[in-house]
Amino acid sequence: MDMSNFPFTIGDVARLCHLNISRENQTSEYIVCPFCGRKKMNLHYGKGLYHCPACDAGGSMLKLYAELRGFQGSKGEIVKEIKKELGIADNYCYRSARQSENAEVIVQPQVDFERMKRLDSVYRAFLNKLFLASVHKPYLYNRGLSDEDIERFGFKSMPLFGYKALCRELLQENICLENVGGFYLDEGEWTINLNPKMTGYMIPVYNYFGFIEGIQIRLDRPFGKTKYLWFSSNGLDHGTSTAAIPFYIKGNRKPDTLVITEGAFKAIIPNKIFGYSIIALPGVNNTREFEKLLPYIRQDYRQVLIAFDADLRVNENVAKAREKLRRMIYEYDIVCSTFEWDLSEGKGLDDFALHWQKNKADAGNERSDE
Ligand SMILES: [Zn+2]
Numbered sequence: 001m002d003m004s005n006f007p008f009t010i011g012d013v014a015r016l017c018h019l020n021i022s023r024e025n026q027t028s029e030y031i032v033c034p035f036c037g038r039k040k041m042n043l044h045y046g047k048g049l050y051h052c053p054a055c056d057a058g059g060s061m062l063k064l065y066a067e068l069r070g071f072q073g074s075k076g077e078i079v080k081e082i083k084k085e086l087g088i089a090d091n092y093c094y095r096s097a098r099q100s101e102n103a104e105v106i107v108q109p110q111v112d113f114e115r116m117k118r119l120d121s122v123y124r125a126f127l128n129k130l131f132l133a134s135v136h137k138p139y140l141y142n143r144g145l146s147d148e149d150i151e152r153f154g155f156k157s158m159p160l161f162g163y164k165a166l167c168r169e170l171l172q173e174n175i176c177l178e179n180v181g182g183f184y185l186d187e188g189e190w191t192i193n194l195n196p197k198m199t200g201y202m203i204p205v206y207n208y209f210g211f212i213e214g215i216q217i218r219l220d221r222p223f224g225k226t227k228y229l230w231f232s233s234n235g236l237d238h239g240t241s242t243a244a245i246p247f248y249i250k251g252n253r254k255p256d257t258l259v260i261t262e263g264a265f266k267a268i269i270p271n272k273i274f275g276y277s278i279i280a281l282p283g284v285n286n287t288r289e290f291e292k293l294l295p296y297i298r299q300d301y302r303q304v305l306i307a308f309d310a311d312l313r314v315n316e317n318v319a320k321a322r323e324k325l326r327r328m329i330y331e332y333d334i335v336c337s338t339f340e341w342d343l344s345e346g347k348g349l350d351d352f353a354l355h356w357q358k359n360k361a362d363a364g365n366e367r368s369d370e
Pocket of ligand 1: 033034036037040041052057
């Protein structure tokens, strides 16, 4: 249904229903959901649609009116009722197309919560069947993780055999592997797209909403320059690709601030040491999935801090990527600054956090020696 053909907008409907709106001149807005009370409902002015991921209420502006007013009738009757309330003559056809003019400028990103939930349940069941080989533990300790961290984030070693048996176990638990990155049908039998000759460990990637939406593989022996791969089955029978999802951890310190960095470990370690909420892009230039989150980030945080590697003064690519990211964030009206430290204090945000922690511990020891 093309909502621009109606002589009213979803904003008009929202006001009739006493919803508190303030950004009607924009493409969309997040408001308090009248069905569940959480500030998660998205009103899309361009499309005349509403959706609340928290309680799954959603539909057209006509449905919104009918639901909130308890009005039962055909679409034509609902339109007639809204027009009556707004005092619009029955023969009036088009109002100004104000709300649809810039609808295409910023298209409201589609975040598919149903798919996220499904991927999360499949990946959790899959990871539960794997274990972390002792050979991988020293790597994780070296990065600054404890046994509790390893357990909490669910790092596992890549399985080297028994792929079809693993899939059979999942199927027996009524888990559907169709269209899940990493799984595919091999001559009619479900299997996993891993190469037993490549060893490494798996990093479950927790997305902005807390779901495991993908798995990254850290190869023991980098493949050329490639150290990380996504667990994916793109182009394979009944398989699919895995999006390059940012890794997110919520923190308790400075709850109005979100730190942006690159790479899962640069989120985990500084979150543990400093307590900030951190989101890690899969690569400094890999912002496609991140951009979809900006409307949510704008609701949840007052400011963001970009904390890319300290070598950006000599690494032109990183410096350029940071500028691009800053502009993208500004577009969404979010306050954005950068966080920098001296290269001598560590390259990545994780190195900097470990350096800071060590200095603090040393200072503490000196004091206790006195
Ligand atoms: Zn809701």
